Amino acid sequence: MNDRTPEQPAETVARLRATFRSGRTKPVEWRIGQLRRLRDMLTEHGDDLARALHADLGKSTTEAYRTEVDFTVREIDHTLEHLATWLRPESAPVPAHLGGDATAWTRFDPLGVVLVIAPWNYPVQLLLTPLLGALASGNAVVVKPSELAPATSAAVARLLPRYLDTTAVAVVEGAVAETTALLAERFDHIFYTGNGTVGRIVMRAAAEHLTPVTLELGGKSPAFVDRGADLSVVADRLVRGKFLNAGQTCVAPDYVLTDPETARALEPEFIRAVTAVFGTEPQRSTEFGRIVNERHFDRLSALLDSGRTVTGGATDRADKYIAPTVLADVDPDSPVMREEIFGPILPIVTVRDLDAAIGFINDRDKPLALYAFTESGTTRERLAHETSSGGLGFGLPLAHLTVSDLPFGGVGESGMGSYHGHYSIETFSHRKSVLNKPLG
Ligand code: NAD
Secondary structure (H helix, E strand, C coil), X not given: CCCCCCCCHHHHHHHHHHHHHHCCXXXXXXXXXXXXXXXXXXXXXXXXXXXXXXHHHXXXXXHHHHXXXXXXXXXXXXXXXXXXXXXXXXXXXXXXXXXXXXXXXEEEEECCEEXXXXXXXXXXXXXXXXXXXXXXXXXXXXXXXXXXXXXXXXXXXXXXXXHCCCCCEEECCCCHHHHXXXXXXXXXXXXXXXXXXXXXXXXXXXXXXXXXXEEECCCCEEEEECCCCCHHHHHHHHHHHHHHHHHCCCCCEEEEEECHHHHHHHHHHHHHHHHHHHCCCHHHCCCCCCCXXXXXXXXXXXXXXXXXXXXXXXXXXXHCEECCEEEECCCCCCHHHCCCCXXXXXXXXXXXXXXXXXXXXXXXXXXXEEEXXXXXXXXXXXXXHHCCCCEEEECCCCHHHHCCCCCECCCHHHEECCECHHHHHHHCEEEEEEEECCCC
16 A cells, blocks of 8 residues: 555455454454444544535534434443453353264354445444444454545544554545445445345345345334323424434434324324424524535425424524424325435324324335334334334334444335344354364
């Protein structure tokens, strides 16, 4: 490598593969050392990352720390605390026909060279959390930040090589051309977070090399509100969950599903909750983010007339601002219900009752998350048994993904595979079966 000719993807992968083959990344001490360095990077440069996140997405410092920097630090700490236990071989009972002296167990082997492709909406968390899982599992890793969050991509590309072992970790910045070039290479695992269209491109490229993939995708995550729920609490929690990062969150409640009477009663609660969280002029609130770019601004603006505006509706293209908006009387076939919204627009769709809600959910793609606000144990049981979604959250949106010991991932159109905590070890390792029959 020299400064004038940038390293080609094939050279990067070959270089990292040589490191992996040398055995350098396998000792648990190396893994722990890398995790500690990553933690140092986050604590020493948290403010740099927060500034980049503000430049890319208008994230407030509080939000940048809470949902990106501190989130990742917590995940590192949890991994550092438990890694030795997670990596312990697990013994398996041996059947009698192998004799009493045979033993069997499983062990986790690192996979080799892993590719992590990240999106723009949580460009620190969604790049570094898979990275730390892959390092904790003993792999070499290529990370590809999203070009749509350019300030964060540049910050990560500058900082990671200063902290991590550059013989085993490489940052490749770029857009479609660079990602396509990377995808032509042979990896031992590809971890992609983003939309399903690109997910298919990734999976096709991976198939050429029989490379396993994790696809962390999105979709429309419903929020079912039951009759009799405390609507003031429901509105507060939905507003905070939905409008975090201006609605650009993969597990954001996409739409509210409820009966007509509850829908009407929710309207004033939403108006109150939006004002309570963002004030009467959300554009001036430091806590409310901006749309990532003009293309997404235009896409979202076109969805605003899909229903009657309960609150919000204002836009300012020069500022990439769309007010926190709640829409009522929304037709299930209207544009806002046809695709994942991924912005600060919350439609309320009405159904007759729980049966109809379950039917509505099951008629559509399996969501990344399903939320329900209900006091009824029977309703919770029915939703758990009769629907399929990546995660299921009762009473609080988004929070399940902060529980490190829960696997985070989708099902069907919302993705395949999962990570966080020890599930990251499962994802980025091969669980190898071992049998030992003494020769004596
Ligand atoms: P994006 O546009 O940043 O794309 C993600 C990555 O794919 C980027 O690194 C980009 O460079 C790369 N890419 C884009 N086009 C490509 C192509 N043609 N070939 C190869 N690579 C390409 O992010 P996005 O997809 O707009 O992100 C939003 C979507 O991601 C939403 O659907 C959201 O729900 C989903 N998402 C899911 C999760 C999750 O954890 N499940 C998290 C965040 C976002």
